[in-house]
Amino acid sequence: MFDDLKSVMLRVLRLGALLVLGITVVGSGIGFLVAGVPGVLAALAGGAAAFVFTALTALSLLLGSKLGLAGFLGVVLGGWLVKMVLFLVLFGVLNRADWLTFDSRPVVFFTVVAAVLGGLVLDTLIVTKARLAPAVKSS
């Protein structure tokens, strides 16, 4: 059996969630040592933001693959646009949050970076391992 786009994306979502969960737990521990309880909250916020950001792309591909080429591109690119606006607002609000103390601010950044880079490694591994169908001559 060959993998299709759907099974690859589902695997990405499942394993990606586990990876971000692990990184958030480690980040929370480091955040607690650096900044106390606000550090833990910062790591949780960073992990959640990074997961939603990367998962939305996979979800948009999953939904878009059911449509034709134009629909696929519309859903993927439109989803990307909406996501960028969403994150501008989210990070703008988070940037002004009172509970985010000065020491805990870098925890958000490093959790996001670790989760995104880890996610990229995972994505690449999944795509290289996936058994995609070879080209079939269309009549």
Add this chain to the structure above:
Amino acid sequence: MQIIQLAAEAVTQVSQVSGNLGVLGYGLAAIGPGIGVGLVVSKTIESIARQPELAARLQVTMWLGIAFTEALALIGLATPFIFAA
């Protein structure tokens, strides 16, 4: 000579820019990945037009390209948390 005077004037004007420079950071974080994702998608459309039978593989490859490009956007959007005064 006039060009040098204009340049000097421009420098003094830029040094007087006030307000939140983070806005510029947000803008720059959107430009690069915007161009990058556009290139990835345009090349994928080209490839699918040439070889429609490869569409499924190309879509997965396109997703990997988009994932790498948008990582830059997310890191750029998160920088206020370490650079803000």
